[in-house]
Amino acid sequence: MQNVIKNINEIEKSLLPWLGRTMKGLDFYITDAFKRNNINLTKAQFILLRRLAIKDGLAQHNLAFITDRDKASLTRLISTMERKELVHRKPSRSDKRVNHVFITEKGIDILRVGMPVIIEVISQFQQGISPEDIQTTIKVLEQIRNNVNTEQHWTTETT
Amino acid sequence: MQNVIKNINEIEKSLLPWLGRTMKGLDFYITDAFKRNNINLTKAQFILLRRLAIKDGLAQHNLAFITDRDKASLTRLISTMERKELVHRKPSRSDKRVNHVFITEKGIDILRVGMPVIIEVISQFQQGISPEDIQTTIKVLEQIRNNVNTEQHWTTETT
DNA sequence: ATAAAGTGGTTGCGTATGCAACTAAACTTA
DNA sequence: TAAGTTTAGTTGCATACGCAACCACTTTAT
Numbered sequence: 462m463q464n465v466i467k468n469i470n471e472i473e474k475s476l477l478p479w480l481g482r483t484m485k486g487l488d489f490y491i492t493d494a495f496k497r498n499n500i501n502l503t504k505a506q507f508i509l510l511r512r513l514a515i516k517d518g519l520a521q522h523n524l525a526f527i528t529d530r531d532k533a534s535l536t537r538l539i540s541t542m543e544r545k546e547l548v549h550r551k552p553s554r555s556d557k558r559v560n561h562v563f564i565t566e567k568g569i570d571i572l573r574v575g576m577p578v579i580i581e582v583i584s585q586f587q588q589g590i591s592p593e594d595i596q597t598t599i600k601v602l603e604q605i606r607n608n609v610n611t612e613q614h615w616t617t618e619t620t
Numbered sequence: 621m622q623n624v625i626k627n628i629n630e631i632e633k634s635l636l637p638w639l640g641r642t643m644k645g646l647d648f649y650i651t652d653a654f655k656r657n658n659i660n661l662t663k664a665q666f667i668l669l670r671r672l673a674i675k676d677g678l679a680q681h682n683l684a685f686i687t688d689r690d691k692a693s694l695t696r697l698i699s700t701m702e703r704k705e706l707v708h709r710k711p712s713r714s715d716k717r718v719n720h721v722f723i724t725e726k727g728i729d730i731l732r733v734g735m736p737v738i739i740e741v742i743s744q745f746q747q748g749i750s751p752e753d754i755q756t757t758i759k760v761l762e763q764i765r766n767n768v769n770t771e772q773h774w775t776t777e778t779t
Numbered sequence: 780a781t782a783a784a785g786t787g788g789t790t791g792c793g794t795a796t797g798c799a800a801c802t803a804a805a806c807t808t809a
Numbered sequence: 810t811a812a813g814t815t816t817a818g819t820t821g822c823a824t825a826c827g828c829a830a831c832c833a834c835t836t837t838a839t
């Protein structure tokens with residue numbers, strides 16, 4: 462067991478546990494911020510609404526790619542959000558396999574109140590961090606993403 | 621909708637989307653690495669095994685605290701791992717409410733093969749990043765964690 | 780044109796996760 | 810010591826996620 466223990470301490474020096482811990486805290490913080498402001502949205506739902514506000518009517522496979530989700534996951538996420546009337550599917554006329562996804566009025570309304578909350582969350586959690594350090598961190602995260610991205614499953618185009 | 625769109629672009633300048641994207645990629649990479657090496661472990665299970673290898677026989681609430689998990693989540697994680705015979709519960713004799721969790725022989729074996737895989741994953745995803753930038757990033761993540769940690773639910777002690 | 784290959788979406792299955800409600804046990808306090 | 814409070818763990822409920830299998834529709838190749 463000695464060997465195992467040795468490697469265990471190696472891990473602690475890497476970015477891995479920090480990334481995990483930080484994401485956990487951040488996720489909790491976001492969930493909490495939404496709840497405190499009576500915004501009935503999960504992080505995943507917010508991300509999706511935001512993408513649709515940027516570009517509406519995307520096909521599900523495009524949304525899956527953009528949001529780094531499995532298409533199965535996206536199917537269910539959209540279904541949940543359709544139940545909540547935040548988005549709705551519209552079958553494509555040119556390609557019968559495709560669904561286009563549109564944000565609803567209600568979706569826009571919720572996004573409108575959710576957006577400043579997220580902006581506030583961001584300024585909170587980045588407090589006391591210099592712009593240079595933020596840039597360095599973004600650069601590092603980008604590099605990690607590239608290192609890890611060797612021919613992934615998400616080979617689809619963004620459109 | 622103009623206002624909404626404006627804030628949307630603000631978000632992109634922050635660390636938030638980068639953290640999300642990077643974690644997603646990393647999680648996929650780890651899952652894949654385990655699968656390629658025929659290691660039947662999830663990330664959560666690995667983390668737990670590792671904690672137990674560092675200190676065996678912890679109570680569930682301590683493990684929950686250490687691993688940043690809800691105690692309910694931990695209950696189920698342990699149950700899954702008990703089914704896989706990676707760990708086992710042992711009721712405390714001094715406090716009948718408490719379960720101590722121990723890693724099994726099988727758990728140690730799997731951890732032993734899983735560890736070098738994770739070490740390799742780490743060196744892969746950190747490739748091309750200078751030690752200084754890694755330190756800066758850790759510092760930033762630590763700061764975020766602190767910013768976000770205002771009197772959390774995990775107020776228990778680590779033991 | 781027809782068979783083969785590829786694509787978009789859904790569903791079954793297993794896993795993980797948080798919150799709230801609950802039970803049993805321990806601790807505090809009047 | 811009895812009542813009230815806190816703590817450890819479990820369970821119901823809801824969300825999210827990936828993989829694999831599958832169906833229907835398209836596109837490609839022969």
